[in-house]
Amino acid sequence: xxxxxxxxxxxxxxxxxxxxxxxxxxxxxxxxxxxxxxxxxxxxxxxxxxxxxxxxxxxxxxxxxxxxxxxxxxxxxxxxxxxxxxxxxxxxxxxxxxxxxxxxxxxxxxxxxxxxxxxxxxxxxxxxxxxxxxxxxxxxxxxxxxxxxxxxxxxxxxxxxxxxxxxxxxxxxxxxxxxxxxxxxxxxxxxxxxxxxxxxxxxxxxxxxxxxxxxxxxxxxxxxxxxxxxxxxxxxxxxxxxxxxxxxxxxxxxxxxxxxxxxxxxxxxxxxxxxxxxxx
Amino acid sequence: xxxxxxxxxxxxxxxxxxxxxxxxxxxxxxxxxxxxxxxxxxxxxxxxxxxxxxxxxxxxxxxxxxxxxxxxxxxxxxxxxxxxxxxxxxxxxxxxxxxxxxxxxxxxxxxxxxxxxxxxxxxxxxxxxxxxxxxxxxxxxxxxxxxxxxxxxxxxxxxxxxxxxxxxxxxxxxxxxxxxxxxxxxxxxxxxxxxxxxxxxxxxxxxxxxxxxxxxxxxxxxxxxxxxxxxxxxxxxxxxxxxxxxxxxxxxxxxxxxxxxxxxxxxxxxxxxxxxxxxxxxxxxxxxxxxxxxxxxxxxxxxxxxxxxxxxxxxxxxxxxxxxxxxxxxxxxxxxxxxxxxxxxxx
Numbered sequence: 337x338x339x340x341x342x343x344x345x346x347x348x349x350x351x352x353x354x355x356x357x358x359x360x361x362x363x364x365x366x367x368x369x370x371x372x373x374x375x376x377x378x379x380x381x382x383x384x385x386x387x388x389x390x391x392x393x394x395x396x397x398x399x400x401x402x403x404x405x406x407x408x409x410x411x412x413x414x415x416x417x418x419x420x421x422x423x424x425x426x427x428x429x430x431x432x433x434x435x436x437x438x439x440x441x442x443x444x445x446x447x448x449x450x451x452x453x454x455x456x457x458x459x460x461x462x463x464x465x466x467x468x469x470x471x472x473x474x475x476x477x478x479x480x481x482x483x484x485x486x487x488x489x490x491x492x493x494x495x496x497x498x499x500x501x502x503x504x505x506x507x508x509x510x511x512x513x514x515x516x517x518x519x520x521x522x523x524x525x526x527x528x529x530x531x532x533x534x535x536x537x538x539x540x541x542x543x544x545x546x547x548x549x550x551x552x553x554x555x556x557x558x559x560x561x562x563x564x565x566x567x568x569x570x571x572x573x574x575x576x577x578x579x580x581x582x583x584x585x586x587x588x589x590x591x592x593x594x595x596x597x598x599x600x601x602x603x604x605x606x607x608x609x610x611x612x613x614x615x616x
Numbered sequence: 617x618x619x620x621x622x623x624x625x626x627x628x629x630x631x632x633x634x635x636x637x638x639x640x641x642x643x644x645x646x647x648x649x650x651x652x653x654x655x656x657x658x659x660x661x662x663x664x665x666x667x668x669x670x671x672x673x674x675x676x677x678x679x680x681x682x683x684x685x686x687x688x689x690x691x692x693x694x695x696x697x698x699x700x701x702x703x704x705x706x707x708x709x710x711x712x713x714x715x716x717x718x719x720x721x722x723x724x725x726x727x728x729x730x731x732x733x734x735x736x737x738x739x740x741x742x743x744x745x746x747x748x749x750x751x752x753x754x755x756x757x758x759x760x761x762x763x764x765x766x767x768x769x770x771x772x773x774x775x776x777x778x779x780x781x782x783x784x785x786x787x788x789x790x791x792x793x794x795x796x797x798x799x800x801x802x803x804x805x806x807x808x809x810x811x812x813x814x815x816x817x818x819x820x821x822x823x824x825x826x827x828x829x830x831x832x833x834x835x836x837x838x839x840x841x842x843x844x845x846x847x848x849x850x851x852x853x854x855x856x857x858x859x860x861x862x863x864x865x866x867x868x869x870x871x872x873x874x875x876x877x878x879x880x881x882x883x884x885x886x887x888x889x890x891x892x893x894x895x896x897x898x899x900x901x902x903x904x905x906x907x908x909x910x911x912x913x914x915x916x917x918x919x920x921x922x923x924x925x926x927x928x929x930x931x932x933x934x935x936x937x938x939x940x941x942x943x944x945x946x947x948x949x950x951x952x953x954x955x956x957x958x959x960x961x962x963x
Contacts (some may be wrong), residue, residue, distance in 0.1 A: 473824070515702060519686045521714050522715050522719055522766075523718060524687070535705045536705055
């Protein structure tokens, strides 16, 4: 469209252009996320030789050479096991701490409630590198350094704000009258919770737990600083970044990304709930 | 036997006084309606009886037990909530049987009582459904059936019909009255709807700003309001009020006319009459018609008497036009008098 034609530009033209920009933005954003994942996939499913050669093929060869190499790499399986252990422990701890806090926030009025909600998020405002040195010193003193529990505690600190906010929003979605009705029908506070609230909230709790798992699974900085022998997968790959062959990096990246992607996709509905967007 | 006695109960939320010193006794098997505008404290009072709210002071007795320190489950009550509170993860059967299961009743007894109350509320065909598959009216029936299945001493209802549409409300109202009369439980029913209150109650407690202004039978509340607030709140349209000046010998001058009234030694009183207790006559209060509303059954005429608003419900055959001057005679035994300062009725 030329400058002279601007006057003649009618509403339908403008709408058409708008739709084009809208569509193009969507394609661009999707590509932004999907293209790297696709290359990761291709290179993981190709033989080590073709991963190291150039040009790259646009299609995977479905060769398990890279993955086999990854699995046989010294220390990888131990690192994976550590990652799973730390993530599972983080999941249990952050739900154990976060869900009661979420319940309290949604059901009780107490002084400083609004401030507490904000402060919960503020824990994420401290950059981990700032805390790393004092933490490492503290951990060495208490003997928590280089242990699964020690790292899980740090990851729990990172995951708890989200656990609190997600469960707060889930509990708030359950009318308090349901609990009150249960109390009048013979329940104690505890049985009303287990018989009425818990069944209704369970899918959301699972989602929140999985989110905590993913946070821990993906975390690299604290893992790299606070462990030496008992490396998690992220820390292990980071440590071997310089020395490991390129196909190992691709396979490792793939193994790291997949659980996170699958989990997040599975629980996406509940993550929206955290931001107050009505689910379904 | 479940008489409810509320003794000197008060409730404050922070600096806000929601209830001030409530005394009320509800007889065994009586249907008591707490009536008032929103924010008058009626729901708070009900929740204190239920045990969902703790009173700041005072005592609550159900039967021969003092219950205000007990949790809801130990008070022998069942409650119906405004938004029904039907458990979404359970079937209708399990909802109605929930309380019985908590009491560890044997399966056969649970089944018998669920089926009996479901039959009573005409929901026996819905027992396998979930709450999401029910209409508002059906959910309301489940909530009532769930309360009745407990066979409680006391049933508490918090505006149970206010979320239903008008036609359904009428139907449920009549049904509720029949079912509750048969169940022989003591009932407290909270509503802001005066028609609901009049039609259901054995006695109405009219509440205003955290106090009970009058607790009496519906017809007594209607005919002999204890305070000007009750007179203006009950009845649609509400009572008319006109200022009255003493004319000596127990007579009072109202809008230029003399009426026999209380012989009290007061400088002024408020004269009150219900709109339907006015008749067109040769002698009476002179009123200028402002708005004429033909309502089918009768004619509602809003008039002006010495600058005050004055309504009359007249026969629908009468022809009245805005601007017409009417002479309206009040039925002598229906005239009521109120003290303008204390707002209380004067005999």
